[in-house]
Amino acid sequence: MASLRHEFYESDERLTLSIFDKGANPDEVSVQFEPRKFTYTHGEKSLVLEPLKGQIDPEKSDYTVGKVKVEVRFAKAVIGRWGGLIGDAPDILANSAASPSSSSEPSTRPAAKRKNWDGITENILKSDKEKNPEEDPNVGGDSTLNGFFQKIFADADEDTKRAMMKSYQESGGTTLSTNWDEVGKSKVDVKPPTGSQWKKWG
Structure with a gap:
C-alpha cells in the first residue's frame, strides 16, 4: 500500500492532522479512531499512526474530506502539547503501572483536576474587580448602580415601569427611559456607547 504525505499542528486541546490525498472520494475513505491509534485508508493508500504520542477521545474526534x-x-483526552504524532512520551494517562495501550479505563483520567481552572479564573476576576464605584460604575452590585435603578423602579407608577422595561429591552440595555409618552410611540433604538459597535448574537 502507498503511504500518504501528512503534517499536523496542535493546540492544548486538539491536534489537527492534514493528509494530502488529492481528490479523495468521501464514500471510499475509511477512518478509524482508537485511544492510541489512528488508521486512514482510501483504496490502495493508507496511513497508520501508532502509538499516538498522547491519548485521544475517539467519540469527540472527527474528519472532513476536501478536494x-x-x-x-x-480531541486530546488530556490537555497539553504532544510535540509529535507518535511515540511513548508523554502519555500522562499511563502514569500508573498500566501500559499505554491499556489506558482505556476512563477512571485514570485526571479530568477533575482540570476543573480547578474555573476557580482560579474566578479568583483572578474577583481580585481584578476590587475597585470602588467612582472608578467603575459597574462595581458594587446592588448597593450602588443596580440599587439606584431598583429604587426608581420600585417607587415608579405603572407608565414609568412600562417605559423602563420597554426601553431597556428594545435597546439591548443601552437606553433606560422613564417617559412612557415618548417610549410608547415607537421602538427604542439601540444606542451603543461612543466608539462601540452594536452586534446581535445568536
Whole structure:
C-alpha cells in the first residue's frame, strides 16, 4: 500500500492532522479512531499512526474530506502539547503501572483536576474587580448602580415601569427611559456607547 504525505499542528486541546490525498472520494475513505491509534485508508493508500504520542477521545474526534486533503481533528483526552504524532512520551494517562495501550479505563483520567481552572479564573476576576464605584460604575452590585435603578423602579407608577422595561429591552440595555409618552410611540433604538459597535448574537 502507498503511504500518504501528512503534517499536523496542535493546540492544548486538539491536534489537527492534514493528509494530502488529492481528490479523495468521501464514500471510499475509511477512518478509524482508537485511544492510541489512528488508521486512514482510501483504496490502495493508507496511513497508520501508532502509538499516538498522547491519548485521544475517539467519540469527540472527527474528519472532513476536501478536494486536496483530508483534515482530521483529534480531541486530546488530556490537555497539553504532544510535540509529535507518535511515540511513548508523554502519555500522562499511563502514569500508573498500566501500559499505554491499556489506558482505556476512563477512571485514570485526571479530568477533575482540570476543573480547578474555573476557580482560579474566578479568583483572578474577583481580585481584578476590587475597585470602588467612582472608578467603575459597574462595581458594587446592588448597593450602588443596580440599587439606584431598583429604587426608581420600585417607587415608579405603572407608565414609568412600562417605559423602563420597554426601553431597556428594545435597546439591548443601552437606553433606560422613564417617559412612557415618548417610549410608547415607537421602538427604542439601540444606542451603543461612543466608539462601540452594536452586534446581535445568536
